[in-house]
Amino acid sequence: MKNRFYQLFAAALVAILLGTGVVLTQRPADAAETPAADPMQFARGAQTWANTCARCHNMRDPKELRDDQWRVAIAHMRVRAGLTGQEARDVLLFLQGSN
Amino acid sequence: MKMFTNRKTIATSLAMLFIVAGPAQAQTDASRIDELEAKAATMAAELAELRANLEQAKESESVQELQSLRAETVAARQAAQRAETSANEWKNTTSVTHLAGYASADYVSPENGNAAFGVNFNPMFHFQYNDKILWEAELEFEVEENGDTNIGLEYSTIDWFLNDSMILIAGKFLSPLGNFRQNMHPSWINKLPTAPPGFGHDGAAPVSEIGMQLRGGRNFGGQGKFTYAGYVGNGPKLEGEDGEIHAIEAEGFAGNPDDEFVYGGRVSLLPFPKLEVGVSGAFGDVAVVENDGADISGDPTRGYTVFGFDSSYQLGNFDLRGEYISQEVDAEPASIAPEGGKWETWYVQGAYKFGQAKWEGVLRYTDFKSPHADDSQEQLAFGLNYLLAPSAMLKFAYESNSGLAGEATNDDRWLVQLAYGY
Numbered sequence: 001m002k003n004r005f006y007q008l009f010a011a012a013l014v015a016i017l018l019g020t021g022v023v024l025t026q027r028p029a030d031a032a033e034t035p036a037a038d039p040m041q042f043a044r045g046a047q048t049w050a051n052t053c054a055r056c057h058n059m060r061d062p063k064e065l066r067d068d069q070w071r072v073a074i075a076h077m078r079v080r081a082g083l084t085g086q087e088a089r090d091v092l093l094f095l096q097g098s099n
Numbered sequence: 100m101k102m103f104t105n106r107k108t109i110a111t112s113l114a115m116l117f118i119v120a121g122p123a124q125a126q127t128d129a130s131r132i133d134e135l136e137a138k139a140a141t142m143a144a145e146l147a148e149l150r151a152n153l154e155q156a157k158e159s160e161s162v163q164e165l166q167s168l169r170a171e172t173v174a175a176r177q178a179a180q181r182a183e184t185s186a187n188e189w190k191n192t193t194s195v196t197h198l199a200g201y202a203s204a205d206y207v208s209p210e211n212g213n214a215a216f217g218v219n220f221n222p223m224f225h226f227q228y229n230d231k232i233l234w235e236a237e238l239e240f241e242v243e244e245n246g247d248t249n250i251g252l253e254y255s256t257i258d259w260f261l262n263d264s265m266i267l268i269a270g271k272f273l274s275p276l277g278n279f280r281q282n283m284h285p286s287w288i289n290k291l292p293t294a295p296p297g298f299g300h301d302g303a304a305p306v307s308e309i310g311m312q313l314r315g316g317r318n319f320g321g322q323g324k325f326t327y328a329g330y331v332g333n334g335p336k337l338e339g340e341d342g343e344i345h346a347i348e349a350e351g352f353a354g355n356p357d358d359e360f361v362y363g364g365r366v367s368l369l370p371f372p373k374l375e376v377g378v379s380g381a382f383g384d385v386a387v388v389e390n391d392g393a394d395i396s397g398d399p400t401r402g403y404t405v406f407g408f409d410s411s412y413q414l415g416n417f418d419l420r421g422e423y424i425s426q427e428v429d430a431e432p433a434s435i436a437p438e439g440g441k442w443e444t445w446y447v448q449g450a451y452k453f454g455q456a457k458w459e460g461v462l463r464y465t466d467f468k469s470p471h472a473d474d475s476q477e478q479l480a481f482g483l484n485y486l487l488a489p490s491a492m493l494k495f496a497y498e499s500n501s502g503l504a505g506e507a508t509n510d511d512r513w514l515v516q517l518a519y520g521y
Contacts, residue, residue, distance in 0.1 A: 051372035054413060057288040057520075058489045068189040072197035072225045075233045075258075078266070080282060082316035082326030082367070085230075085263030 045094025048087045056081070062098035070095045197225040200237065201490075201520040203286035209510040218242055221253065221285070233258040254307055254351075268312040268330075271351045274305040275312060275328035275365050276379040277424045278409040279446075287490050287520030290418075290450050290461045293498070296476040296508075297424075297444025297467030301338075304424045304444065305349035305381070305405060308332035310360070324369040326377075334361030334383050334403065337428060339390035339436040344470070347385070347403075347426050347442060357386035357400050365407070373414065379407030385428060387436050401431035401439065416456065421447035440470035459484040461496075476508040477501040490520035 053059055065073060070092060078088040189195070202220035219241035226234045236255035243249050256270035273281040279298050283289055297303040310332025318324050335349035336356065363381025384400040407424035425443035444467035452459045461482035469475045482496040494516040502508025 055373070055375060055411060056282050058486060058492075060489050064489070066189075068192075068195050069197050072195050072227045072233070073199065075227050075230070075260075076197075076199070076223075076225055076235055078260075079233070079235070079258050079268070079314070082314065082324075082328075084316050084318060085260065087316075087318075 041090050041093050042097055045090035045092070046098075048083075049091045049094055052081055052083065052087070052091070053077075062095045065095075065099065067096040067099065070099070194226065194228050196227075199223040199225060199521060201285045201287045201518065203292075203516055203518040205292060206515040207292075208513040209507070210512065211510050212507070215244075219286075231260055233260070256312075264315040264317045265313060266315050268314065269310075271307055271309045272312055272330070273307050274349065275314065275330060276305050276363055276381055276405055277365070277407040277422055278367075278375075278377055278411070278420075279422055280304050280306055283420075285520060286516065286518035287492060289518075290448065290459065290484060290494075291463055291480050291482045292494050292496050292514040292516035292518075293480075295444065295446040295448075295463065295465040295467075296478050297442065297465065297469075298422075298446075300350060301346040301348060302444060303426055303442040303467060303469075304407075305335065305426065307351035308334075308349070308361070309351045309353055322371050324372075326367045326369075327364065328366075329362075329364035331360050331362050334359060334385055335426075336389065337385055337387040337436070339387040339395075339398075341391070342436055343438055344387065344428060344436045344440050347428065348389075349426065356388040356394075356396060357384065357398075359384035359386070359400055361385070361403060363405060367409075374412050375410065377407075377409045379405065379409070379424065381405035387434055390435055395435065398435055399431050399433045401434065402429040403427070416452040418450040418452075419448070421445065438470075442467075442469050444468065457486050459486065473503045473506045473508065475502060488519075492516075492518050494518065 050059075062070075074083075074088050074092045074095070077083060077091075078085070083091070200220065200222040203218070205217040206214070207217065208214035219239065221237055221239050223237045224235065234255075234257050237253035239249075239251040239253050241249045241251075252271060254271050254273050256268045256272045259267040259269075261267055275281055279295065284294055284298070286292075293299075300306060308330060310330055312328060312330035312332075314326070314328035316324055316326040333352055333355040334357075335347050336352060337344050338346045338348055361381055361383030363379070363383075365377055365379040367375050367377035369375045382402070382404050385403040386400045387398040388395060390398075404427050405425065407422065409420070409422035409424075411418070411420035413419075423443070423445035425441055427441040427443075428439050430439035431437060444465065446463055446465040448461065448463040450459055450461045459482075461480070461484065463478075463480045463482075465476075465478045465480075467474070467476045467478075478501070479499045480496055482494055484495075485493045487493060494514070496514045496516075498512045498514065500509055500511055
């Protein structure tokens, strides 16, 4: 009985979080749909790159990967490091502009 | 007299001839001149015509050349556009792939055992569709002492980027409990050749899970941020041996023989970017599903809890971090292994880069406590690393270990490791 309660509670919590997130999201998850026009994005990306990456590992050289490879690598790091979507786009712009 | 007369006649004739022939000759010359002038005019006209034809021919060739050049230009422009499109097509593709991972080669020399080399590598696969879906997986290949190659699926998840601060993850994922297992364990990241005792397999820290996870991050204030991860999964299974729980196997199992899920998560706070403080927890019910090497069923479930705390801080060339985590199972009198148990471990680690950040000294202390004395271990590890590249490291380390006498956990060790993340 207790376990069924846990399951129902968790399912309801997940449903609420998902519904809230999807419905209230103002910004599309797909960055390609909203072209960047922020002149500070590059600088923000450099700052986030310097602050976030070194929390766990040595800084990777932007020249290590091509632009398309950074696209995937940053998506992976967004999951791993808890980056927000905006932070991921900022860092990606910085890396693609610095390699 | 006659002769004179003849001469006179001749002269007269000549005179008359001149008189008669003169105008006739003049008339002939004029005619010829007219004829010549006519011919000259004709020739001039022909010459003009020829020149005109020549100019026309030249113009015609120029037009053809011009048209030819235009055609070539158009073809070249189209070829250039195709080349440009081809060169930039990666920017417009909906899907991209990336092969990553890491590998290491080790040398371990224990105080009371044989020195040996070892090797493993972990390829990672990433396949992304737009900025919406990412499939990622990691395999682990390791050569065992008997020569067999051990292959394991570290994780395989489909990540759905719901929005800027929410990612839904399904599949087998690294346990989000604590920080070391999910972020610090790859050999090119870990600053020492080994994981802290208790953070490996069958230790105090859950390794992986199969289920669903929701995670993300959110900024607040100027530089503040928090991250979160919550999950539901099949949970670990208990391994019984000689009437007691030998280990909590929390490595992600597809089956759920105890018919109970486990729920857990982690939240972390970053008041400023260089400081992170995280708290983890999980709860659920688990059961003994393997006893003395054989699968069993029907053993009663019992409570299972995880608690963890972790923190990291970077200051200049210093990197400081620490983590505590424990797994505990309740006692269950009706079980084949009635006693409960608690596995807990913690470590603190300091590292400092020097020599233009090419060298790094590391010091780590760990205390792992298991219900079984032969597994418990206290360790002080020293390391010196040389960074060949940002993701390649040569590590020299010494571990001073304190465990049960006669066990491997009590052996001090020298270790050398070459690690590369790609």
